[in-house]
Amino acid sequence: MDSKYNIAHSSKSTVTKFQIKSKPIPILFSGKNGPPSPKKVKLNGDDKKKITFSSKILQPKISIQEQRRKLPVFQQRNKLLDIIKRHKTLIILGETGSGKTTQIPQYIYSARLQENGKIGITQPRRVAAISVAMRVAQEHGNGMEVGDLVGYTVRFEDVTSSKTKIKYLTDGMMLREAMFDKLLMEYTVIILDEAHERTIHTDVLFGIVKRAQKIRIEKKVTPLKIIIMSATMDVDHFSKYFNDCQAVYLEGRTYPVNIFYTLKPHDDYQLACVNAFFKIHKEAPPDHDVLIFLTGQEEIESVAHQIRTLAKEPDVEGPMVRVFSLYAAQPSNQQMAVFQTTPTNTRKVIISTNIAETSVTIAGIKYVIDGGMVKARTFHPSTGLELLKIQRISQEQSWQRAGRAGRDSEGSCYRIYTRSQFEAMQKSTVPEIQRANLNSVAIQLLAMGVHALTFDFMDKPPKEAVVAAFEQLKMLGAVESLNAAHLTPLGTKMSKFPLDPRFSKVLLSAHQFSCVEESLTVIALLSAESILISPPNKRELAQKVRQKFTSGYGDHITLLNIYREFNSIGQNSRRNWCHEHYINLRNILHAREIRNQLEEICRSSDIPNSSCGSNMDQLRKALITGLFMNVAELHRDRQYITLDKKQTVFIHPSSSLHGQQPGLILFTEVVQTSKCYLRGLTTIESEWLQDIAPEYIRTHNIKCTKES
Numbered sequence: 164m165d166s167k168y169n170i171a172h173s174s175k176s177t178v179t180k181f182q183i184k185s186k187p188i189p190i191l192f193s194g195k196n197g198p199p200s201p202k203k204v205k206l207n208g209d210d211k212k213k214i215t216f217s218s219k220i221l222q223p224k225i226s227i228q229e230q231r232r233k234l235p236v237f238q239q240r241n242k243l244l245d246i247i248k249r250h251k252t253l254i255i256l257g258e259t260g261s262g263k264t265t266q267i268p269q270y271i272y273s274a275r276l277q278e279n280g281k282i283g284i285t286q287p288r289r290v291a292a293i294s295v296a297m298r299v300a301q302e303h304g305n306g307m308e309v310g311d312l313v314g315y316t317v318r319f320e321d322v323t324s325s326k327t328k329i330k331y332l333t334d335g336m337m338l339r340e341a342m343f344d345k346l347l348m349e350y351t352v353i354i355l356d357e358a359h360e361r362t363i364h365t366d367v368l369f370g371i372v373k374r375a376q377k378i379r380i381e382k383k384v385t386p387l388k389i390i391i392m393s394a395t396m397d398v399d400h401f402s403k404y405f406n407d408c409q410a411v412y413l414e415g416r417t418y419p420v421n422i423f424y425t426l427k428p429h430d431d432y433q434l435a436c437v438n439a440f441f442k443i444h445k446e447a448p449p450d451h452d453v454l455i456f457l458t459g460q461e462e463i464e465s466v467a468h469q470i471r472t473l474a475k476e477p478d479v480e481g482p483m484v485r486v487f488s489l490y491a492a493q494p495s496n497q498q499m500a501v502f503q504t505t506p507t508n509t510r511k512v513i514i515s516t517n518i519a520e521t522s523v524t525i526a527g528i529k530y531v532i533d534g535g536m537v538k539a540r541t542f543h544p545s546t547g548l549e550l551l552k553i554q555r556i557s558q559e560q561s562w563q564r565a566g567r568a569g570r571d572s573e574g575s576c577y578r579i580y581t582r583s584q585f586e587a588m589q590k591s592t593v594p595e596i597q598r599a600n601l602n603s604v605a606i607q608l609l610a611m612g613v614h615a616l617t618f619d620f621m622d623k624p625p626k627e628a629v630v631a632a633f634e635q636l637k638m639l640g641a642v643e644s645l646n647a648a649h650l651t652p653l654g655t656k657m658s659k660f661p662l663d664p665r666f667s668k669v670l671l672s673a674h675q676f677s678c679v680e681e682s683l684t685v686i687a688l689l690s691a692e693s694i695l696i697s698p699p700n701k702r703e704l705a706q707k708v709r710q711k712f713t714s715g716y717g718d719h720i721t722l723l724n725i726y727r728e729f730n731s732i733g734q735n736s737r738r739n740w741c742h743e744h745y746i747n748l749r750n751i752l753h754a755r756e757i758r759n760q761l762e763e764i765c766r767s768s769d770i771p772n773s774s775c776g777s778n779m780d781q782l783r784k785a786l787i788t789g790l791f792m793n794v795a796e797l798h799r800d801r802q803y804i805t806l807d808k809k810q811t812v813f814i815h816p817s818s819s820l821h822g823q824q825p826g827l828i829l830f831t832e833v834v835q836t837s838k839c840y841l842r843g844l845t846t847i848e849s850e851w852l853q854d855i856a857p858e859y860i861r862t863h864n865i866k867c868t869k870e871s
């Protein structure tokens with residue numbers, strides 16, 4: 164689970180910049196293939212009724228098996244199987260949509276190259292793992308259900324059985340499996356798909372599977388075959404890391420994708436995306452669906468609202484529009500909704516973060532609009548703060564995005580940047596391991612008996628980030644020293660939670676303060692996307708109706724109050740209640756799902772359940788046990804300074820403590836705009852800090868000079 168710990172947005176991501184315009188404005192594109200000349204279908208007024216066809220219906224139906232045979236990879240099937248048979252490690256490079264993810268595991272299975280083991284195919288994202296597994300089960304035919312021969316495992320969902328031989332799973336899940344079996348004996352073939360993504364989990368997995376393969380050879384047990392796949396990767400770099408392994412390039416792609424660039428740069432890429440959409444909408448046949456790439460939930464919901472509203476304007480031409488959002492924080496069933504077919508004469512538009520960037524095929528997508536931006540996490544060891552920042556994508560990412568069109572017919576990609584902006588982009592994305600907070604990775608590796616400083620990474624993380632991670636783990640009691648080769652018993656328990664170790668520590672300490680129930684709720688709420696909705700034009704109203712939940716102790720307890728109230732009302736009234744109180748129903752339900760999972764881990768770790776009722780001091784103390792490094796103190800000049808790295812910080816205007824000046828505050832979020840703001844706050848007492856984290860106070864030479 165990606166915890167939202169210390170995550171912040173830049174002002175760009177949080178401010179909804181759109182004004183609804185009565186009519187979309189034109190946007191100019193150029194492209195090497197010239198502008199498209201789509202079939203003009205007028206769908207205004209009476210014409211709308213006269214349209215009785217859709218190419219969704221008229222398209223000659225070819226069987227799924229014929230579709231498989233038409234894929235470029237099919238031509239090379241035998242040659243490919245022969246190479247796979249001969250090499251214990253192999254890199255396969257092939258165009259997006261050529262059939263790598265769906266076909267190669269099936270070829271391997273048909274040729275029984277996996278012998279008695281399983282074929283595990285990792286995906287950086289759950290939506291890809293689920294949708295691809297469903298497609299492959301469907302391709303396999305004979306009424307096969309997912310979970311039989313073909314299955315998937317993602318966080319909070321395991322759809323496999325004893326019959327499963329082809330298993331799609333997220334790289335995070337395979338990493339969890341490796342914590343219980345370092346040699347991954349369940350598998351005889353592991354395919355690391357979308358290797359170019361270089362998420363932290365993928366990078367750690369590279370080292371884990373490489374090591375498992377080596378040890379299995381040394382121990383003379385069933386060998387492990389490793390296949391690394393992507394459409395866009397630095398083959399030499401990967402080959403060198405995997406002991407100069409063989410690489411093959413699969414030629415050919417299914418359908419062409421025409422690329423168009425804007426003629427001038429667009430700072431307001433959200434607005435430009437909306438305008439590009441309506442340009443397409445006006446001209447393209449109704450069954451040509453559109454996929455738009457933006458950076459995060461708020462942006463996506465805002466653009467979705469824009470498109471829904473504008474599409475209803477009487478002078479906007481085009482068919483009916485059905486808008487879908489897609490981002491990581493949604494529960495699975497909402498994510499999977501984007502794959503549903505829409506009625507004839509309805510255009511589907513999906514607005515997604517980069518989670519739809521790789522592996523995913525959404526049937527009917529003819530057009531991709533690429534906003535050119537992504538939200539990326541960056542950790543700053545010097546300040547101890549991790550910030551989520553909106554930045555330009557890499558060229559690799561832009562090719563992957565374009566590759567989401569042209570999968571079932573010719574497609575087009577409209578890039579909301581100029582050709583020279585594209586050329587100025589970094590070729591590849593900086594691996595996440597080189598820019599993220601490493602304390603979760605460090606604890607996971609150590610649970611497998613490996614120290615992050617000596618681990619065989621493809622690209623080593625900065626040493627100071629590893630040291631900072633170990634310093635934190637030591638202060639949390641997860642390791643005894645910075646060079647520890649093992650976790651302490653407490654550290655081992657912490658590693659069982661898919662959370663930032665600071666949050667795991669809170670859960671593990673909560674029983675001491677009789678507040679396991681409350682801690683589970685707060686940590687789950689912090690691990691999901693925000694449950695609070697604050698529309699820019701109704702911000703004050705939203706705050707007013709939620710006023711009754713506001714706690715003088717701060718945001719965490721305010722969130723707890725909201726959750727408690729939500730839980731106490733009947734199921735049928737929840738939707739209305741959320742609407743009235745500006746609460747995001749989806750997100751609060753997702754938080755509840757996360758809470759159930761965490762509760763299950765607590766139960767299996769023998770943590771008895773307890774509740775502190777209305778005694779919030781207990782919860783405030785429990786929060787300190789994991790978050791004592793995230794405390795800021797009020798100084799005489801009315802500024803807050805963090806105790807740890809002495810950073811000047813301010814209380815964010817959206818915090819329930821804004822306008823007050825408590826002496827000591829504990830924080831879980833940092834927002835960097837013109838200033839460094841804190842939100843996700845709880846007030847704490849100086850004596851508690853001294854009692855709960857005496858070692859930290861002593862070693863950091865901290866004197867709490869409480870001001871009020």
Ligand SMILES: Nc1ncnc2c1ncn2[C@@H]1O[C@H](COP(=O)(O)OP(=O)(O)OP(=O)(O)O)[C@@H](O)[C@H]1O
Pocket residue numbers: 234257258259260261262263264265266294298393394417521522523524525526566569570571
């Ligand atoms: N859910 C689906 N519905 C319809 N067609 C699909 C679906 N999934 C895959 N396909 C078809 O199979 C083709 C191959 O998909 P696959 O995911 O195997 O390609 P890939 O080479 O792995 O692409 P990428 O590098 O983009 O992940 C697609 O281009 C599409 O034509």
